[in-house]
Amino acid sequence: MGYLVTLLTIICIYTMLTASMDLILGYAGLFSFVHAALCGVGAYSAAFVMLKLGWGFVPSALVAFAATALVAQATAMITVRLDEHYFILGTFCVGNVILSIFENWTDVTNGTSGLYGIPVASLFGWTIAPGAPYLVFCVALTAMVLAVKWRLVSAPFGIALQAIREDEIVAAVLGHHVRHVRTVVFVIGAAMTALAGVLLACYLRYLDPTSFDFPFTILIWAALFVGGSVGTVGTVVGPAILVLFPEALRFVGLSGPHVANVQQALYGILLILLMMFRPQGFFGHHSVR
Amino acid sequence: MKIMTGSGIALCVVAALSTTTIAAAEDTTPIKIGLSQIASGVAADYWSRQVNKPALLAIDDANKNGGVNGRKVVGILEDNQGLATTGAAVAHKLIEIDHVNMIFVAPTPAVLATLPIAETAEVPVISTSISPKVAQSPWGALAQPPADRQGEAYAKFVIAHHFQRVADLTGQSDSDTIASNAFKSALTKAGIKIVDAETYEVNAQDFTAQLTKIRASNPDCFLIQSLSGATYGFILKQMAQLGFRPPTILTYYQIADPQTRKLAGDLVDGVYFIEIPVDPEWNARVFRPRMGYDADGNGALAYDAIALYLDAYAKSGTDDPKKIRETMLNYQGYKGAVGAWGYNGQPVTQVQYRVSRMKPGGGTEVVP
C-alpha cells in the first residue's frame, strides 16, 4: 500500500511541476530549461531553514517562494528578451550556474553529499506523518496550485499570455507589455515549482544536486506534451502516465539492465510521434506548433 | 550483455513467482535480498560488472550450497538510476511489494533516500557506498571503507614516501570530495604542502584547464581521484599531451579497469593506486570462470557483503532482522573474497586498503 502511496505522492509533486510548466510553456510559450533547477532552489532553501533553524512547513515554504522568485526574476531579466530558441539556451546557462551552486556552495547545500536528515513536514507544530497523511497533504496543495492556475488563466491574464505566445508583435501593438507579462508568468510558475520542491524535500528527506539536473526538466516537458499543453486534466494525466508506466515495467519482468535506456528511448519516440500525430497531447487544448 | 538480460529476466520471473507463493509454510519461504542499484546511465556497464553481477553471484553460490538453513535465496534487482527520487520509489517497492529481508543499495543519493524508509520499515540496509551517514543509522551497515578512510590511506602513502609537494585532482562526487578533504587535512597535520588542488565535473572529458594549473605548480606527487577508469584514461592522456608527468602518480583502484589502458596505453605504467585487496585464489576459482573477467575491490566487496550477511543469517538462527544484523556486525573469522575481514562490532567494514602499482605491459603488482 505504501508503495502506491509513494507513487501517488510523486505524481502529485510532478503534477505541480507540470502545471507550472504548462503556465510557462503551454500558455506563455516559454521553453524553460531551468525548471528542475528552480525546483531545486525551492527544495534546498526550504530544507536549509528546516534543518538549520528547525522551521515548520509554512515558513519554510515562504522562504522557498522568496528565494525561487528572486532567482526566477533574475533569470527572466536576462532571458525573456531572447528569441524563442535562445530562451532555451539562456535557461540552459542559468541551469548550469544553479547546479554549480548546488554542488559547490557547501555551507548551505553540503555540496555533492547533499542535505540529509530533513525532518518530516510539520504544520504549526503538528507533524504530518510520511505515507498516507503526507499524500493527503500533497493532494490538497496540488489541488490548490491547480485552482490558482485555473483562476489565473481563465481571466484575461490567460488570454494575454496566449496572445503573446501566438504573436508577440501583435500582442505588443494591442498594448500588452510582452517582457513584463513573460517575467510575471515565469516568476509565478517558478513559485509553483518551489512549492513542489519543498514537498519533494519533505518526501525524500534528502536532497542532492543530481536530482535537479536537466533530464528532470526533459521529463516534465514529456509529461506536459503527453498530457497536453493548455488545460488541467493533461497536467495530471501526463505525470501519472510517466510515473506509472516505468513502475509497471518492473512488474512485467522488464527490469533487466538497460531498462532505463529503453524507457528514455521510448520518451524520445513518444515526443516525435506526439509532435507528428497529436501535438495537443491527450487532453490539451493547444497544439504545439 | 545478453547473458545479463537473460538472468535479469529469469530473476524477475523467479521473484514474481515467489511473490505469488508467499503464503506457503514459513520455513520454505525464500530469503529475499533487494538490490537497489544502478542498471542504466553512464555508469551502468561498470556497475553491472563490479556490483550487480558479483552480488547476484553471491546469492547464486549461497543457493548452490543449499541456501540459508535450507531456504532459497532470491535476489531482486531494481534500477535506481543513481537518483534519490527513483531510489525512494525502489525502496518502497522492495519493502512493501517484495517484502525483502535486506536491501543492498548504492550509490549515495539512492542510499540516503532509502535509509529513512528502511528505518521506518525496520529493514536492514547494507551499502557499498562510502557515505558515513549509513553507519550512523541503526539499520545501516557499510560494506566499504568510508571515504575518509580512503583519504587517510592516500595520506599514509604520501607521508611514508616523504613527498613534499603534493597536488590533488578530484571529481565532483560525494566520495571523492570526502576522501580529498580527509587527505588534505591529514597532510596539513603532517606538515606536507599541497601545492594545488583542482576539481572537475564527474562526466567531464576535458581536464586540460585543471592539468595546466597543476603542471604550473610542479608537484612531486599527484593524487588523482575518480570513480571511472575512462576518466583516468582521459586524464593520463591529457597530462602527456601537456608534457606533464610528475614523478609519482597516486590513484584509486578504478585505474585497473581495462578502460584506462585502452585509452591511455602505456601511460598507466607505474601509476600507484590504493585498493581493496582481492583474494586472487577466490577470483581464479569463483569469479573469473563464471564472469569471464576479474573482480576489482568493488566486485569482491559486493560479493562479500551479500555472502557475509547470508552467513550471519544462517548463524543467527532467527528471522529477526535486528538480531541478524547484530550477528553480522559481530561475526568473527569470516573468510571472503577480500580475505579475512569483518565488521568487528561496528557498522563499518574493517577492510584495509593496500598500495599497488600498474605493471608495465599490463597487470598490477602489490607494493610492499
Next chain:
Amino acid sequence: MSELAQLVLNGLANGAVYALMAVGFAIVFNATHVFHLAHGAVLTFAAYCFYLLVAVAGLNLYLAVPATVALSALFGCFIELGIYAPLRARGAGSAGLMIASLGFLLLCQNIFAIVFSTDVLTIRSGGLAIFELGPLTVTSLHLADGVVAIVVFLALQAFLTRTQHGRAIRALADNPQLAPVVGIEARRTYVMVMAIGSGLASIAAVLLTWDLGVQPAMGFLIVFFSAVAVAIGGHGYLPGALVGAFVFGVLQQLATWQLDSRWQNGVTFAAVLVFLALRPQGIFGARLNVRKA
C-alpha cells in the same frame, strides 16, 4: 603568464571542435529554422560509424573518413526526410520541430547505449604527439583540429557565395517567407543543408573519436555548447558561429584561471549570461526591432 597562454591554447583547441559543430548547427538553424538538437545525435552516429569502420571493419583512415562523412550526410538527409519534412507537412512550426528533434536525440543516445554499452570505445590509445613552443605544448591533433575547422569553414563560405546551390541556401536563410513560395526547391535545399550540416558534425566526430573515443552521451552536452556558441556569435551570421565557438572554448578554460576549478561550469555559464544580458543579439548579430513582422 605561460599558464594563461596554455589555457588560451587549450581553449582554442577545444573551440575548433565546437566550431565544426556550431557552424553545422548554425547553417541548419539559419536555413531551415529548425533548432536542430538532433545535431548531437548526428555527431554520435558519425562517431560510432567511424569507430566501426576503423576498429571493426579495419578500413584505413583515407577510406574511413570520407565514408563516415558520407554516411553522416545520409543520416542527416534521413532526419530531414523522415522527421522534419513530414512534421512540416503536418503544419508543425519551430516549437514542434525542436521537441521532435530533442526526442530524436534522446532516442539515438539510448539506442547507442543499448547497442554499444555505455563504455568508452576507442580506436587508439596513449597520448598524441606534441609540439613544444617554449613552455607551451600543443598536440598534432589539436593543431589539425584548428586547421581543419578553418579550412572547412572557408570552403563552406566559398560554396555558399560562389555556387548556385549555396546561394539558394543563403536566400532561404535570409527570407524564411520564401520557403512556401519556392516549394519543392525549398524542400530540396533543406535536404542539402541537412547533409552539409551533418557532414560538418561528422568531421567533428572523427576528430573527437580519434582523440577521446566514443560514448553514447557525447552528443548531448556538445550540441548545447555549440548552440550556446551560435548565440554568442550572433544569429544569422555564419562566421559568428565560428568565432563564438572559439570564444566559448577559451572561456571554459579561462573560467578556471585564478579561480577554484570546481566553479568552472558555473563561471563559464555565468559569463555567457552576463554577455547575453549586455548583448542579446550576440557579437555579430544585428539588433532586429521587428521580429517575425
Next chain:
Amino acid sequence: MPILEVKSLDLSFGGLRVLQNVSFAVEARTITSLVGPNGAGKTSVFNVISRLLKPSGGEVWFDGTRLDTLRADQVARCGIGRMFQDPRIFAGLTVFENAMSGTRLRANHPWHALVRDRATRREWDDAEVRVRAILGDLGLGGRLDDKAESLSFAEQRFLSFARCLAAEPRLLLLDEPTVGLDGQSIGGLIERMRRLVDRHGITIILVEHNMDVVLGISDRVHLLVQGEVVASGSAGEIRQHAKMIEAYLGDRYVAADP
C-alpha cells in the same frame, strides 16, 4: 490643432534609406490615406508610429505625447490601434478570446485575475458585453467559441478589426483593410469607418491601394514615393491630379469611375 504630428521622420536599415524627412499632420476625426507604390515606405510609417521600428531621426507626437521614445505597448495604451496587412489573428485562440485580447483590463494583472474584486469583475463583465457587441456588429456573433483559424480570410480580417476596436482606440492605423474582401464587404467596411469617425470621434489613417476607397472616404491623402512625401491634398485635389498619380502609381491606382 492636429491630433497626430509626424515630423521629419528618417528611417534607414544599414545603408538603405526607407524613409526620408517624412512629415505630415492628421486632424482629429478625419480619415487620412497614405498612397504610393510598393516599397514606398507606407507600412514603415505605421511601424514607426506604433513603435515597432525606431526611427533614425524625427519625432512623432500624438495628442501632446511624444511616441517615438515609448515602447510599442505604451504607444498602444495612448489610444492607437493598429491593423496589419495580414489579419494576424491568434490562430490557436477562439474568436471571442481573440477579440478579448484587445481589451486592457485590471484582470490582465495576475493579482486581480486571482482575487477578482468587484471593480475588476464589473470592468471585465462590461468588456465582455462590449466585445460581444462589436463581434455581433461585424457578423461574427455566431462563432464566438470557434477556433479563429477556422474562419475564412474575410472573417479573419473582420476579427482583427474587432480586436483593434475592443481596445477603444482614438487613432486607428489600418494597413490595406480591403485586400481580399468582396465588394459588399468593402462597402460595409467603408460605412463602418465613416461611422467610427463621425459618431465615435475616432481618427483613421489608411494605407490603401484601392483608389475607389481612398478617394471615396479620405479627407486628406498623402502620396509617398521612395520614402518621401511627394504630394498632399484633399481627396478632391488629388482626384484632379489623376495624371500625376498615374505617373507615379500606374493605372491600377487611378479610379476607374470617379
